[in-house]
Amino acid sequence: RLKALLESLGTMAAVNSVMGGQNPQAVQKLVSDLKMLAAYETAADWRENKAADAAFGAISWDDASVKAALPEYLAASGPERAKVDYAFNALVPRPPQDID
Numbered sequence: 001r002l003k004a005l006l007e008s009l010g011t012m013a014a015v016n017s018v019m020g021g022q023n024p025q026a027v028q029k030l031v032s033d034l035k036m037l038a039a040y041e042t043a044a045d046w047r048e049n050k051a052a053d054a055a056f057g058a059i060s061w062d063d064a065s066v067k068a069a070l071p072e073y074l075a076a077s078g079p080e081r082a083k084v085d086y087a088f089n090a091l092v093p094r095p096p097q098d099i100d
Helices: 002-019 026-045 049-058 064-075 078-091
Strands: none
Touching: 026 049
16 A cells, blocks of 8 residues: 555656646546536436536537647547547446447
8 A cells, every 4th residue: 555655646746747836627627527518418318408508518618738639639549549538438438328
């Protein structure tokens, strides 16, 4: 446990060193968008159009970090792109289909 803790502290120190002490708030933005995706799906399931529209509008569509990373994702090789796709699908799984 101690070794894992020290390794994680070292990793965090390296991240803080690279980021220059900045707080990019990427995790907060991601969590917020995931909540809005869940709210949108729930509102759509209940046919609550106003709530669905509000949730859809609250998603950070114009995030500068995403815009900057998109060309890198598109240029990625198959295995590298598959890692991103896997992470996305783990966070935002497809809903079950009628045949499931």
